[in-house]
Amino acid sequence: MxxxxxxxxxxGGNTGIGRELAIAFGMRKANVVVNFIVNEEAAVETISHIENLGGKAIKIFGDVTKLDDCKNIIDKSIKVFGKVDVLINNSGITRDNLIMRMSEDDFDKVIDVNLKGTWNMCKSVTRHMMKNRSGKIINISSVVGIMGNAGQSNYVASKAGIIGLTKSLAKEFGPRGITVNAVAPGFIETKMTEALPVEVRENYMKQIPLGKFGTPEDIANSCIFLASSRADYITGQVLSINGGMI
Incomplete structure (x- = not known):
């Protein structure tokens, strides 16, 4: 494609799954906008990698919890490349704990980044895509947003909220030719999962029928499909990439 x-x-296109997404689209000749809030060095490296592959990419600082920052990300993208065809809301954080020990601040931060950040970016791109009567929005949810997970009530609530947001916006944007879908990854090989204790990794592995963690490339492949013309008649859906967990 x-x-x-x-x-x-x-x-969040500078590290982890976001970086894999950026490179995957860059390899396919897209103009890639890498948003970041920390680790600018990683953003520079990601852009350099894309350019070495013959692609075009820029980096834009922006805190997705701030609506003005989100508007700036979209405005700068349009100024440089003329339009925005695809928005992938990948930014996310975790602050895990049992609810009796979880602070209000940890709950609020996760909701602000994961759920409100997704809403902010969708709102910021709305007028542009509606004017063009085309666009693809892909929101990164999670398997736990579907099945729940102890010790992650804030994260699960945010990812379940993204699914609801996706389905609602698909109905709002559909008449203007804009599709909105979600991808729900299972356990993916990233620095976050690599840091898990061996016994925790083994316990998670037992829950996966395919017997292995997924890779960032697995998520990138699903987003490439949803962003392509092959998915033009798909909207309001949740594509689960979880090795058969649910």
């Missing part, structure tokens, strides 16, 4: 002359904005 080729995305030549298409502009793809990826929040």
């Amino acid at each position: 080729n995305f030549k002359d298409k502009t793809v904005v990826i929040t």
